[in-house]
Amino acid sequence: xxxxxxxxxxxxxxxxxxxxxxxxxxxxxxxxxxxxxxxxxxxxxxxxxxxxxxxxxxxxxxxxxxxxxxxxxxxxxxxxxxxxxxxxxxxxxxxxxxxxxxxxxxxxx
Amino acid sequence: xxxxxxxxxxxxxxxxxxxxxxxxxxxxxxxxxxxxxxxxxxxxxxxxxxxxxxxxxxxxxxxxxxxxxxxxxxxxxxxxxxxxxxxxxxxxxxxxxxxxxxxxxxxxxxxxxxxxxxxxxxxxxxxxxxxxxxxxxxxxxxxxxxxxxxxxxxxxxxxxxxxxxxxxxxxxxxxxxxxxxxxxxxxxxxxxxxxxxxxxxxxxxxxxxxxxxxxxxxxxxxxxxxxxxxxxxxxxxxxxxxxxxxxxxxxxxxxxxxxxxxxxxxxxxxxxxxxxxxxxxxxxxxxxxxxxxxxxxxxxxxxxxxxxxxxxxxxxxxxxxxxxxxxxxxxxxxxxxxxxxxxxxxxxxxxxxxxxxxxxxxxxxxxxxxxxxxxxxxxxxxxxxxxxxxxxxxxxxxxxxxxxxxxxxxxxxx
Numbered sequence: 413x414x415x416x417x418x419x420x421x422x423x424x425x426x427x428x429x430x431x432x433x434x435x436x437x438x439x440x441x442x443x444x445x446x447x448x449x450x451x452x453x454x455x456x457x458x459x460x461x462x463x464x465x466x467x468x469x470x471x472x473x474x475x476x477x478x479x480x481x482x483x484x485x486x487x488x489x490x491x492x493x494x495x496x497x498x499x500x501x502x503x504x505x506x507x508x509x510x511x512x513x514x515x516x517x518x519x520x521x
Numbered sequence: 522x523x524x525x526x527x528x529x530x531x532x533x534x535x536x537x538x539x540x541x542x543x544x545x546x547x548x549x550x551x552x553x554x555x556x557x558x559x560x561x562x563x564x565x566x567x568x569x570x571x572x573x574x575x576x577x578x579x580x581x582x583x584x585x586x587x588x589x590x591x592x593x594x595x596x597x598x599x600x601x602x603x604x605x606x607x608x609x610x611x612x613x614x615x616x617x618x619x620x621x622x623x624x625x626x627x628x629x630x631x632x633x634x635x636x637x638x639x640x641x642x643x644x645x646x647x648x649x650x651x652x653x654x655x656x657x658x659x660x661x662x663x664x665x666x667x668x669x670x671x672x673x674x675x676x677x678x679x680x681x682x683x684x685x686x687x688x689x690x691x692x693x694x695x696x697x698x699x700x701x702x703x704x705x706x707x708x709x710x711x712x713x714x715x716x717x718x719x720x721x722x723x724x725x726x727x728x729x730x731x732x733x734x735x736x737x738x739x740x741x742x743x744x745x746x747x748x749x750x751x752x753x754x755x756x757x758x759x760x761x762x763x764x765x766x767x768x769x770x771x772x773x774x775x776x777x778x779x780x781x782x783x784x785x786x787x788x789x790x791x792x793x794x795x796x797x798x799x800x801x802x803x804x805x806x807x808x809x810x811x812x813x814x815x816x817x818x819x820x821x822x823x824x825x826x827x828x829x830x831x832x833x834x835x836x837x838x839x840x841x842x843x844x845x846x847x848x849x850x851x852x853x854x855x856x857x858x859x860x861x862x863x864x865x866x867x868x869x870x871x872x873x874x875x876x877x878x879x880x881x882x883x884x885x886x887x888x889x890x891x892x893x894x895x896x897x898x899x900x901x902x903x904x905x906x907x908x909x910x911x912x913x914x915x916x917x918x919x920x921x922x923x924x925x926x927x928x929x930x931x932x933x934x935x
Contacts, residue, residue, distance in 0.1 A: 454864070
């Protein structure tokens with residue numbers, strides 16, 4: 413069972429209390445964008461076998477969206493952070509690099 | 522290849538079974554092939570088989586990271602059916618179902634195809650209306666299904682509790698010629714036939730890179746050396762994203778664990794397959810007597826081949842209400858497979874942005890039933906550049922908005 417700490421209300425929740433929301437840090441393309449951008453935003457995913465930054469909602473708690481950094485093979489959680497950001501905070505990046513030194517945050521969506 | 526037959530069994534019985542030969546040759550990779558298929562699961566092996574049978578291409582290697590049929594081919598609940606709503610899906614899955622009917626004879630390998638009938642339960646009014654619609658669509662597609670009422674459901678499957686109250690059975694979509702097959706045997710049978718045609722099946726050989734000359738694929742680097750090829754077929758299910766990344770493109774696919782479990786063996790009590798899509802519970806009884814149960818997928822990406830316990834709990838809790846007699850069964854094994862989900866819950870059989878590189882993925886939670894048809898169609902696509910069965914399943918459909926929307930059409934299960 414996956415356990416994450418909600419960065420807003422501080423509650424340690426197991427996954428039944430949360431709703432998964434898919435890949436984090438996607439660029440939301442709006443009207444006027446071309447087809448390729450829309451396709452990237454709506455469908456194409458990094459789907460990494462390794463470190464994954466994703467969105468979660470504390471559905472049966474404070475109701476807020478937050479982000480989590482998790483490893484998709486070992487299920488190690490590197491930390492959670494508020495959703496109002498465009499990249500993971502430095503302390504989480506440091507923890508990720510401790511387990512995967514080559515990892516970089518790629519904002520290419 | 523020595524044919525399997527009743528006579529062969531008698532002959533071997535008289536000489537202490539010393540004459541059986543290996544079903545397929547264990548090969549070391551050569552430096553070049555006309556076609557390399559990555560992934561020796563059912564779909565990859567079926568592709569190789571039909572490349573040889575239908576298109577005369579036998580200079581083929583099927584390479585596999587682990588062991589043959591050890592991924593989702595060996596992890597599914599073996600359900601075969603073709604009662605889909607959308608025309609392109611129905612065509613592809615019905616082709617596949619019909620190939621299962623003669624597969625044991627075609628391959629000279631007993632795949633134990635058992636057309637015992639598949640019943641998809643309607644447990645909400647919404648589901649009932651959906652299945653009535655599917656039954657009408659199937660009639661137009663030439664696929665034999667019909668919607669049956671609760672009384673007939675009870676007659677076909679007496680162990681079912683149809684009264685609810687939580688999950689009442691309002692009827693079901695019944696496909697009589699659907700059923701199950703032995704999943705390992707499908708992979709083994711294809712491997713044996715491919716090996717017999719002179720193809721190389723290379724296990725324990727992991728792809729580490731895809732080599733390109735500009736926009737054209739030229740080969741692979743693997744843990745057992747470099748392999749050049751004219752055409753490359755990627756058929757690796759949950760790990761498609763990884764191979765696509767090596768080849769230099771991105772897929773509209775996400776990988777999630779899907780779980781299944783089996784009970785202790787009991788006496789025969791259920792001779793059909795039941796799918797309860799509202800509650801994500803799928804059940805049939807194996808020839809050994811185990812109740813084979815499929816569950817739902819996790820909601821988040823993972824490559825753990827394990828899955829989250831809460832989904833097992835949900836599935837079993839719901840099935841116990843519909844099948845009260847299973848409440849005292851002990852479960853023997855539980856496992857997960859990594860399934861590749863697309864946005865419209867339909868597969869991708871497609872050319873890719875890389876020339877001569879083709880991809881067959883996105884089968885999500887229901888690829889086993891499609892194994893022979895997928896191989897047939899994908900082989901045609903790879904050999905000739907186009908196939909009527911794959912035309913609608915190109916990866917460009919997401920950009921163009923031409924979805925084959927089975928996620929809404931079929932409720933949830935595929």
